[in-house]
Amino acid sequence: xxxxxxxxxxxxxxxxxxxxxxxxxxxxxxxxxxxxxxxxxxxxxxxxxxxxxxxxxxxxxxxxxxxxxxxxxxxxxxxxxxxxxxxxxxxxxxxxxxxxxxxxxxxxxxxxxxxxxxxxxxxxxxxxxxxxxxxxxxxxxxxxxxxxxxxxxxxxxxxxxxxxxxxxxxxxxxxxxxxxxxxxxxxxxxxxxxxxxxxxxxxxxxxxxxxxxxxxxxxxxxxxxxxxxxxxxxxxxxxxxxxxxx
Numbered sequence: 001x002x003x004x005x006x007x008x009x010x011x012x013x014x015x016x017x018x019x020x021x022x023x024x025x026x027x028x029x030x031x032x033x034x035x036x037x038x039x040x041x042x043x044x045x046x047x048x049x050x051x052x053x054x055x056x057x058x059x060x061x062x063x064x065x066x067x068x069x070x071x072x073x074x075x076x077x078x079x080x081x082x083x084x085x086x087x088x089x090x091x092x093x094x095x096x097x098x099x100x101x102x103x104x105x106x107x108x109x110x111x112x113x114x115x116x117x118x119x120x121x122x123x124x125x126x127x128x129x130x131x132x133x134x135x136x137x138x139x140x141x142x143x144x145x146x147x148x149x150x151x152x153x154x155x156x157x158x159x160x161x162x163x164x165x166x167x168x169x170x171x172x173x174x175x176x177x178x179x180x181x182x183x184x185x186x187x188x189x190x191x192x193x194x195x196x197x198x199x200x201x202x203x204x205x206x207x208x209x210x211x212x213x214x215x216x217x218x219x220x221x222x223x224x225x226x227x228x229x230x231x232x233x234x235x236x237x238x239x240x241x242x243x244x245x246x
Contacts, residue, residue, distance in 0.1 A: 003093040005157040005188045008035040009058060015087040022084055025050040026212035034214065036190070038205040039183040043192040044222050045209030051192040052161050053082050056104075058190060059159050060085035064102040071100050097188075099156030103145065103163055146171055149178055155186030164195035172197040196228040 028050040043051040
């Protein structure tokens, strides 16, 4: 399907505080418009380049809870949200997402706890089918996260901030497959990731935040791929250099 749930975004920097730290992030402060061209968009770049900040702003502008969950989740355990969402305007598609989720690795425990609270208001068979047959807190972080996404069948919108943080390489491959299948069926994904596995999803639109600008790039051009390829194929040389050995 060509119609995205989020087609594009604009940033009005006039709505951001004059002295905001956001204006000191090179890739972000130069960004005014971004079009989502494919059903899978992956933000990539070094730590501190603004990937997660922009993803969070998109999530809040769409209506998600800052700590994650579905659009129905409304709770707060900490207030650490940037003001970027105040300047973000989204252009949405005509379709309505049948399901939705905003995943943040650092706050997934809080989201899981809230899901447990909601369990009393959800049919038992629905709850346990969605979460892999048992309570979220009876599973590892990665198990519960993956089980949740594998339960969806209808086209939806999914924002994920570094989902690989919860997953082993094998489970990353499972998520790789799940994202590919769901995107082919009409779901839209926007991710921030360092994972060479997830970055390798065929057809993904990779947007780099490195070198002070937002720029589309190929899989092989990402530093995540280049560093991993170098480590695997030239491990002894690389380790020797890192440890100052001959």
